[in-house]
Amino acid sequence: MAASPLPPLPSRFTISAPGKTILLGEHAVVYGHQAVAASIGLRTTAQFTRPAAVAAPDGVTAPLVVATMGLEWVIDGARLLDPTCRWEAVWDASQCHASLLASAAATVVTTEQARRAFHAFCTIARLAAAQAVTPPAEAAARLPAGGFSLEYASALPVGAGLGSSAAFNVVTAAVWSRVFGLLSDGEPHHTADSPGARRTWHAADLARINAIALEGERVMHGTPSGLDNTLSTYGGICLYTPQNMRRLPPLTGHAFTLVDTGVPKDTQHQLTLVRERLDRWPGVYQPLLESIHALGLAFEQVFVDDADGKTDPVAFLREAITTNHLLLQALGVSHPSLDALVDLARARGLAAKMTGAGGGGCALIYHAAPPGLSPEEGAAHVAELHAVIRASHPGMTIQQAVVGDIGVCLHDSL
Ligand SMILES: Nc1ncnc2c1ncn2[C@@H]1O[C@H](COP(=O)(O)OP(=O)(O)OP(=O)(O)O)[C@@H](O)[C@H]1O
């Protein structure tokens, strides 16, 4: 019996998802400890258009054209979704890597990065197909005839600690879930600057997207905690352990700067580094992870439970962020460029830490000015720090972090 067609899909739609910054707790969270993290206003977007922007070659009914990170993959949709076809064979058959990786457009990524992204893309597509179509072998027959194109754009630096891989995996999971009719139409999301222009999904839809995206993260990083994809899916600010996520109200009155050192790093490598250290010297390194966990618990106490009401949240967060960086440094996952930024901030009475997997990538600076400064003096203090960073590290990128952006969403009007 022929597989039933897909539910009607618009010929064009756009989905986006945010990156994240970790305030406290990276690496320790991989071992079940508590982290505090927030989504940020830098997003990855995918625009779906059908039919595909190429004529279907002979024997291919649903060509898919996927453009991302300066790469373009032309994929046979039937091979992509065929669970008996190894993903490497799909990669080899796609008209991607050989020509494009050698081209100037693709110099931002290595072959390994492109392969990982492709592997995750393939994994996610197959998972969504398996959830929608039984038997999975019939999934390809339900793709739109003529295929489709998917064009990604991202404001997130790749491999810089801001969850670019998670944003890619979450957007991809949402697109494939929509293609296979797994998602509801969601609800309009109203904000002052874009009333109703975006739609967000209900809890069950978000849980589906998050679970599928996690498998993409596993392909890319091996043993992720799930924090990055969870923040990208749900947005906002949360306390996170791999077993539990607790959403928090906005962090009003606390501001942050992100500084990208431009030093490339690899999350999988950083995770392996910590695993090896723990295996070799558990007595030395376990306590560091437990201390990081204690910082996450203290944050909960001060910001959520407000157990004594006497602790100044600003003073606490300044101290916690600094201490977290020192613990991560001792764990061996920082980088001299990150340490230099943290020292610069500390010398001016501010707090800073690496954010994400470390080894390069971004530092997070907390704008809690030294006590006793007026708001204007505080702003001048931060501007002075930015000027010093610009002068001493001209290659670094500095930007104000908008924390708590909404999670994955559908854009009505794009
Ligand atoms: N827009 C994108 N399109 C395709 N793949 C992407 C995209 N953005 C990121 N990736 C994939 O994710 C990898 C980067 O993931 P990595 O975990 O090293 O960095 P990150 O997610 O930016 O940082 P962190 O995990 O520390 O938050 C890239 O090498 C690439 O394979």
Ligand SMILES: C[C@@](O)(CCO)CC(=O)[O-]
């Ligand atoms: C280093 C890490 O803790 C954060 C990476 O953004 C890894 C993870 O949580 O999966």
